[in-house]
Amino acid sequence: MSNYIPTIGIEVHVELKTNTKIFSNAINGYGMGANTLTNVIDLGYPGTLPTINKEVIRQAIKAATVLNCEIRKDMHFDRKNYFYPDNPKNYQITQFNTPIGHDGYVLIEVDGVEKKIEIEEMHIEEDTCKSAHRGNVTLLDFNRAGVPLIEIVTKPCISSSEEAKLYIEKLREILLYAGISDCKMEEGSMRCDANVSIRPKESAPYGTKVEIKNIGSISNVGLSIQKEIMRQEKIYNNNETITPQTRRFDSKLNDTVLMRVKETGNDYRYFPEPDIPFIHLTDEDIREATKDIPMLPDERRKIYINKGITRVNSDKIINHREMSDFLNSFIESDLDFVVASNLLLGDIASYLNKTNKMLKDTLLSKEKFVVLVEKVKDNKLTSKNVKDIIEDIMEKDLTIDDIIEEKGITNITDNSIIESIVDKIIEDNMESVEDYKNGHDRSIKYLMGQIMKETKGQAEPRITMQLLKEKLDSLK
């Protein structure tokens, strides 16, 4: 165990899902040919002016709301002035003095205990262009220039790499559900920087801050912070000092590497953007922007667990947004959520995977699903039955009963019939019965198999097993 206390703050940039860019009407898209989604505004052409994409403001209000932030109704944009080839105007339009959201939080669960990750502020800004270095030239792709971003900045309240990872996972889950971003770290639509410092004990002042830039995946968030903490500990242990610097995570080296030593007093010469009038958000603007926020993952999880679904399965369903929405449409009914979730995560999920379909592409209606769940719950359909008919359920415009009839599924659920078959199998397999008596539990499976063979799998397994066990035990 380490002797040091880490202090971590995280800045996340998220690209907003909008049709067009923030300050121009060029398409906001990914994966297109370089410099095909760009216009004179994105290029910072002389004489051009920014316009405001109203959808960006709406999405930012939504983001601030789902991150539990206070919303600043009187806000404006500022210019952040710095020279860099990926910054077409050599100033970035951002929010410095009046971030749209502030004082929010995200709840995470660390070893079963809830923790609030506090959000200092959340602001709107434009993305820069993408540069690619080829030998001694640098190529610029302006498709990304002007893509709307929100930057979410936590307080330095994260105290482990595990917490950092949980925070990013949670943030991603929330933003995805709210439809704010597609949050693909590998495509850069969600980017993460972490500020890491360590100190010997709680009462000591904060240590020197090191920034890890552009962490490219969720797992690397935890990994890079962990490695950085170890690196800093080593430096402290050697009685050396840490210099303020920017590092990046190299996944091949599995460690952070130096990018640049921080220059003191970076001077961005912020001032209010004169080309964009100050904005006043009304209550109506906020109502309008937040009216279609769906139920968020935490609430869903609570409901699922209340209805008896395990934590693991709840998470799995929440990971599958469409499934979760489908299941949510039954919240008011008395549907058995445990059976329903097992069906969804089992045969239905594997059908969707195999066929590469979404639920909406299938013929599984709400009504059909309710009948299916009921029949499974009442042992009218065995898991083998479900496997046999799942394709028909998903692809045929027939009721469950019609499908059962068509497939000729007749399950033997009559106790007296099953009993007689059990008796016959026991009689024919006395050796196995002996084995069972001698403690070879495995032989019961063999006997079950024989019964299923005899009944062509139509004997209801739970009833059959119960009767078989009773019979065997009475023979002991």
Added chain:
Amino acid sequence: MRYLDKDIKEIHELLVSKKICPLDLVNEALELIEKNKDLNCFITVDKENAIEMANRLGEMEVDKDNLLFGIPIAIKDNIVTKGLRTTCASRMLDNFIPIYDACVVEKIKELNMIIIGKTNMDEFAMGSTSRTSYYKAPLNPWNKKMISGGSSGGSAVAVGARLVPLALGSDTGGSIRQPASYCGIVGMKPTYGRVSRFGLVAFASSLDQIGPMTKNVYENALLLNAIVGRDERDLTSSDKEKEDFTRLIGEDISGMRVAIPTYFISDIVEKEIKDKFNELKETLKKKNVIIDLVDIKYLENAVTLYQIIAMGEASSNLARFDGIRYGYSTPNPTDIDQLYLKTRREGFGNEVKRRIMVGSYLLSGENAQLYYNKALKIRDDMKKELMKVFEKYDLIIGPTTTTTAYSLDSDLDNPLKSYMDDVLVIPVNMAGLPAISIPIGFSNSKMPIGMHIIGKPFSEATIYKFASFIEKELNLDLNPERGDKDE
């Protein structure tokens, strides 16, 4: 026969009656420009396209309701024109050919006016003499040893010398009104937001405004009619409904209330100018115009505020000229820093560099709070003071400039002197007000003297009414070459 010296109404009638065709106008303008090359008021003359356009218009029916049909116009070279070189009078953009039209250029083309060329100016509109131009200063048509004023000097000279009937300028701190005054023409800076800035290469975004520069008041209003209107591409453009700015011209001005700020007729103004202005004041009084002297706070601070705000914004607006995407780029830089440093060192002239440096300093670290943000606050106070005056008065008047045009040889390296050229015009930009300069006479050395008429926001029509009355009353002959030419 000269046509371009005639009123636009007359030219229009000649076009309608087919006595002349647009090509006659274009040919005359091109000839005059060639003949007066020494005035150096054009950076680029677009001969080919102008002739082609004139030919095209010649085949069309003249639109009887469009007085501007087929009229040649000159455009200040900081307003972008698709396919036509736009330099901002800077080496930085010496080779810059825009790929889009400014909003005002679109409007001009829609009205079938003919763009003759791009006019000379101070580099990036930074100056008040047009001497900071990379292409050397234009000359004053009234005396070629004198400055034209600036920054819209080329437009003022082109109209003043009657090479074209109309021109567009831009005014950040007097850049339309001051050269208009020096060259004996009419120049209007409209209310901030009246005219879209889309396509105007930004100097100081919160102050810049495009406006018309013309021979007379009526034509000025006519050209303003053509270029105003909400533009979705400029969020600072106003959504005021279109109006006819000529509509009040000719109406009686008796009973109008007019304020003269004491500062505007204080000792900073040359006696000759004050005398001429006072003469006019008496005339107005006789016409029952109510004239009071008023003290307006903060006017004397305007230049200081202007310097902070304009240079702060300019330092940021001009950051985009980095040699990467367009314009001048230093050959063979060794690395990115060299590309920035050398491109900007070689591409910008001294005055531009001076303002970028001062502006960067003013926004740097604590200075932003100390200077820029404070200047914005005082600017608001100044606007309030001016608006208070408009509670009692229809207009504010005074001389446009403290002196008449001075020698081209005067010291260029005394920036404070040239900043003082604009003390009377700058408060208008700070408050976003509309204001016009019109000629009211000449100095002893036969240099034009201008008068400044300031209105409350969006009161351009009232300004034109008042200006037109004075114009008619004075009936000045404003052609600098009258007598030398055949009529």
